[in-house]
Each structure stands twice: as structure tokens, then as C-alpha cells.
Amino acid sequence: xxxxxxxxxxxxxxxxxxxxxxxxxxxxxxxxxxxxxxxxxxxxxxxxxxxxxxxxxxxxxxxxxxxxxxxxxxxxxxxxxxxxxxxxxxxxxxxxxxxxxxxxxxxxxxxxxxxxxxxxxxxxxxxxxxxxxxxxxxxxxxxxxxxxxxxxxxxxxxxxxxxxxxxxxxxxxxxxxxxxxxxxxxxxxxxxxxxxxxxxxxxxxxxxxxxxxxxxxxxxxxxxxxxxxxxxxxxxxxxxxxxxxxxxxxxxxxxxxxxxxxxxxxxxxxxxxxxxxxxxxxxxxxxxxxxxxxxxxxxxxxxxxxxxxxxxxxxxxxxxxxxxxxxxxxxxxxxxxxxxxxxxxxxxxxxxxxxxxxxxxxxxxxxxxxxxxxxxxxxxxxxxxxxxxxxxxxxxxxxxxxxxxxxxxxxxxxxxxxxxxxxxxxxxxxxxxxxxxxxxxxxxxxxx
Numbered sequence: 001x002x003x004x005x006x007x008x009x010x011x012x013x014x015x016x017x018x019x020x021x022x023x024x025x026x027x028x029x030x031x032x033x034x035x036x037x038x039x040x041x042x043x044x045x046x047x048x049x050x051x052x053x054x055x056x057x058x059x060x061x062x063x064x065x066x067x068x069x070x071x072x073x074x075x076x077x078x079x080x081x082x083x084x085x086x087x088x089x090x091x092x093x094x095x096x097x098x099x100x101x102x103x104x105x106x107x108x109x110x111x112x113x114x115x116x117x118x119x120x121x122x123x124x125x126x127x128x129x130x131x132x133x134x135x136x137x138x139x140x141x142x143x144x145x146x147x148x149x150x151x152x153x154x155x156x157x158x159x160x161x162x163x164x165x166x167x168x169x170x171x172x173x174x175x176x177x178x179x180x181x182x183x184x185x186x187x188x189x190x191x192x193x194x195x196x197x198x199x200x201x202x203x204x205x206x207x208x209x210x211x212x213x214x215x216x217x218x219x220x221x222x223x224x225x226x227x228x229x230x231x232x233x234x235x236x237x238x239x240x241x242x243x244x245x246x247x248x249x250x251x252x253x254x255x256x257x258x259x260x261x262x263x264x265x266x267x268x269x270x271x272x273x274x275x276x277x278x279x280x281x282x283x284x285x286x287x288x289x290x291x292x293x294x295x296x297x298x299x300x301x302x303x304x305x306x307x308x309x310x311x312x313x314x315x316x317x318x319x320x321x322x323x324x325x326x327x328x329x330x331x332x333x334x335x336x337x338x339x340x341x342x343x344x345x346x347x348x349x350x351x352x353x354x355x356x357x358x359x360x361x362x363x364x365x366x367x368x369x370x371x372x373x374x375x376x377x378x379x380x381x382x383x384x385x386x387x388x389x390x391x392x393x394x395x396x397x398x399x400x401x402x403x404x405x406x407x408x409x410x411x412x413x414x415x416x417x418x419x420x421x422x423x424x425x426x427x428x429x430x431x432x433x434x435x436x437x438x439x440x441x442x443x444x445x446x447x448x
Contacts, residue, residue, distance in 0.1 A: 018219040019212040021186040022179065023067050030071060031176050031211070032064060032168040043163055047075050052112065054133050056152065057143040059165025062210030065143040069114040078112040078139060079103055085120035093128055100138045111138045118142030119151035126153045133159055167209020174204045176211050177218055188222055192246040195221075199254035206258050208302050221249045221257035272303070276311060283312075284319050288358035295354050305346050309335040312353050323363035323430030330356045361430030369423040376421065 024030045027037065027047060036043040046052050052072070057065040073080040081096045093115075100111035118126070132138045133156065140160065142148075148157050168176070177200055180187040195218070207214035225247050249257075275298050282290035298308060309331075316331035334353035338346035426436040 017216065018180060018187065019215040022176070022183070022215055024064075024071055025074070027071055027075070030064060030068060032172045033068075033163075033165055035166070036163050037068075042161075047072055050075065050077050052076065052078075052139055052141075054138075054140040054156075054160040055142075056118070056148045056157065056160045056162050057141060057165060058145075058148050058162060060145055060167055060209065062207070062212040063165040063167055064211065065165055066114075066116055069116075069141055069143065072112070072141070073114075076112055078110045080112050080114070082114045083116070085115060085117040085125075088115075090125060090128060093125070097128070097132050097138065100132065104137055110136070112141065113138050114141045114143070116143045117145075119144040119146040119148075123153055126156055130155050130159075168207075168211055169209070170201070170204040173207050173209070173211060173214045174200055177203060177214060180215055180218060188247075191222070193222065193249070194247070195249040196251060196254075198251045199249050202251060202254045202258065206302055208304075217254070217258045218249075221253050222247055224257065225249070225253065275301075275303075276307075279308075280311060280315060283315055283354065283358045284362065286358055286362070288355045291354045291358045292351060295350060299343070299347055299350070305338050305343055305350060306335070308350055309338045309353075312350070312357060315357055318367050319362050319364060320357065320360050321363045321366035321432075322426065322435060323361035323432045325431060327357060327360050361432075363427045363429050363432050365425055365427055365432065369425070372421075372423045 027044065030037060035041065038044060043055075057068065059065060069082065073082075079100070081100075083092055083096065096111070096113055100113070103109050103111055113129075115121075115129075129138075129140060130153070133140050140156070142152065142156070142160070144151055146152075148162060177195070181189070181193050181195060183189045199221070203214045203217045207217065275294055279291060279294035279298065282288075282294055295308065299305065313328070313331040313335055316327040320327040330353050334349050337349045341349075426432045426439060428436055
């Protein structure tokens with residue numbers, strides 16, 4: 001019997017970050033993902049019955065993908081193996097697969113392989129797994145932060161259940177933080193610890209649904225205060241028997257611990273919609289300074305930059321349209337760049353796009369046109385496609401009189417529609433003034 005095993009384990013636990021120490025040990029301790037882990041939900045039933053199939057855990061960092069794999073390891077009767085694609089290669093994967101075949105052949109025991117960061121494997125490396133997944137030699141659980149339909153081979157995806165992990169809600173993050181504050185064994189339960197509600201809210205908001213980030217912020221706030229006391233209270237914070245001095249985490253301390261100013265902003269409440277509204281209206285009003293201010297407000301408050309990029313893209317078509325045809329290209333490029341490079345560099349691209357949108361000429365003519373056309377389609381009698389416009393790329397089309405007329409630039413509008421209706425009315429702003437002039441000089445336009 002190793003008399004020092006408990007002490008060694010305590011030393012190791014003390015050295016671990018709070019986020020590691022607070023990882024759930026059972027399904028009941030898992031916070032979030034109730035859409036598939038709640039009572040009676042699919043994955044919960046599969047785990048409880050130990051009837052797992054190959055699966056892909058997909059979602060942003062800090063949402064519990066690796067944590068859930070560790071919980072599954074405690075529940076399954078299968079042999080559990082774990083690899084990370086960042087530091088594992090073909091050799092390590094083949095060793096697990098060979099052992100899985102041997103284990104299944106001799107004892108009938110299946111192997112559950114958890115492969116973290118699965119998207120880091122290239123196509124050839126992923127293909128190595130396919131045969132054993134298909135034959136059931138292994139049960140594969142792959143974790144990825146990338147869209148599996150793009151980052152993972154379609155053959156693996158088709159043989160797996162996809163479970164999409166969502167960022168934790170602010171209430172769920174707060175629940176985790178409160179558990180860490182009161183847990184005697186793994187958290188700060190032995191401390192006389194008080195965390196103000198607004199400080200707790202700041203940790204929850206700035207974590208952006210990432211449990212690891214929130215717990216790290218709390219840990220910095222607590223330990224930085226303990227380090228300033230006259231006594232060596234760090235051991236107490238890590239679960240020793242002695243009682244440490246009182247620790248009070250205020251909003252100011254939370255701000256310092258996260259290196260972020262607390263901005264009054266609720267991503268799911270009025271502040272979110274109010275800021276977005278002010279942002280759009282500033283661009284619509286042609287005020288780049290106001291638009292940039294509201295952009296900065298949203299970004300500093302932790303708003304998803306992809307949400308902002310989507311709003312810019314919608315604005316480019318809805319409010320600018322043909323007055324500046326380049327606006328939609330600028331918006332599309334901004335969305336692509338922000339998605340690929342992320343923050344903080346993406347802030348520069350968003351600012352570029354916002355200034356373009358705010359200073360561009362505005363026209364809602366295309367927006368109004370599609371609304372009018374959609375109304376006619378939905379409410380008026382359906383217009384059949386004229387015979388001369390129908391597809392003629394098949395034998396017998398000529399006998400039916402289909403597609404006899406070729407499209408030509410000098411044709412009357414009725415040649416392509418057959419109904420007297422005008423939807424698109426160009427304005428005299430920006431490039432659309434050129435379009436309007438073309439319409440007015442074209443004798444074949446019925447809506448010029």
C-alpha cells in the first residue's frame with residue numbers, strides 16, 4: 001500500500017487550474033447541453049444504457065466536449081482510449097486500432113476511442129479510422145470546433161450521430177461559478193468567499209459561454225487577493241484544512257482580473273437589440289462616427305463579430321442595393337475575413353465595412369421590388385412561363401413551341417413576363433442614377 005498516494009494526489013490536484021479541478025465527474029454534474037443530455041434525451045439515454053454509437057461532438061471551446069468524454073469513460077463498459085489529433089499521428093491511431101481488434105477478438109470487449117480535435121487530421125488520416133468504425137471494431141467519438149460537414153470526411157459523418165454543443169447560457173455559467181465557490185474539495189469552499197452579483201455577471205458575460213474562461217477569471221480574482229494577504233492562504237484556497245481570510249470579489253476586481261471594462265450590455269436582452277438598432281440606423285443615416293461607436297460598443301461587450309458581419313451584409317442589400325453595387329461585395333468579404341481570422345484583427349475589417357456602408361449612397365429600390373414581386377406571387381394568380389421562354393434543351397421542345405425566342409437586349413419587358421407590372425424603380429442616387437438614365441432612354445421599357 002502506498003502511504004503517500006493521497007498526498008501525491010492532493011499535490012497534483014492543488015497544481016491544477018480551477019477549470020480542470022471542477023470538471024464534472026458524473027452526468028448529473030454536467031451543466032448545459034440539455035437538448036441532448038437532459039433526462040430522456042437521446043445521448044443521455046445512450047450513455048445510461050451503455051449503448052453508444054459513433055458520434056461527433058461539435059461546438060465551440062469550453063462547452064464540455066472533452067469533459068463529457070471523460071464522464072462517458074466512467075459510464076461505459078467498453079475499453080476507453082483517448083487521443084488528441086494535435087499531438088497524435090497515424091502511428092498512435094494504428095496502435096489503438098490494432099489493440100481494439102485484439103481485444104474484441106479475444107475477450108469480446110469493444111473499444112471506445114475519443115479523438116479530440118478530430119478536424120486536425122487530414123483526409124488520409126481520417127480514412128484510417130473508417131474501416132474499423134464501419135465494422136464496429138471501435139466506437140469513435142470525435143470532438144471538433146469546426147463544422148463537421150466541412151472538416152470531417154463525409155463517410156465518417158454519415159456513420160456518426162452529430163451532437164452540436166451550444167455555448168453555455170449566462171445562468172449556466174453562473175451556476176458553475178457558484179459551485180466552484182462552495183465546493184470544499186475542488187473549489188474555494190473552505191474560503192470565506194463573497195462574489196458580488198455584478199462581478200459574477202461580468203465573468204458570465206465575458207466568458208461568452210466558455211466555462212473554462214469563466215472559471216479562470218474567478219480563479220485569478222480569488223488568488224490575486226489571497227496573494228496580497230499577510231498569511232499564506234493559497235493552500236487554504238486549494239482545499240487545505242486551515243481557514244483563510246475573507247475574500248471579497250467586487251466588480252472592480254473582476255474587471256482587473258479579466259482586463260476588461262464592464263459594459264452594460266446583455267447579449268440576449270434589450271441592450272443587445274438597442275445597440276444593434278443604433279448601429280444600423282447610424283449607417284442608414286450616413287453617420288460613420290456613430291456607426292463606429294456602436295460597433296466598438298458591441299465588440300467590447302463581447303458581441304459575436306459574425307452577428308455584426310451578418311447585419312452589415314443584410315444592410316448592404318436592404319438599404320444600399322444598386323446605389324452602390326460594390327457594397328454587397330465588401331460585406332461578403334468582411335464576413336469571410338472575420339469568420340476566418342476572428343478577433344481582434346477582425347475589428348479592422350468590420351470598421352472598413354462599416355465606413356463603406358455608412359458613406360455609401362442609399363437605395364431600397366431592390367428591397368421594395370422583391371417585396372412587390374413576392375406579394376404578387378403569393379396573392380395574385382400564378383403567371384405561367386410563356387412558351388417562348390420555356391426550356392428547349394430536349395427533343396420535342398420545338399413541336400411544343402417551347403423556347404423559340406432567344407433573349408435579346410432590345411426586347412420589350414413583356415417578352416419575359418407577359419404581365420403589365422413594374423417592380424423595380426431605380427432612384428437617382430449613386431450608380432442607380434445611371435440605371436435610371438438607361439431605363440428612361442430605352443423605348444422598350446414599360447416602367448421607365
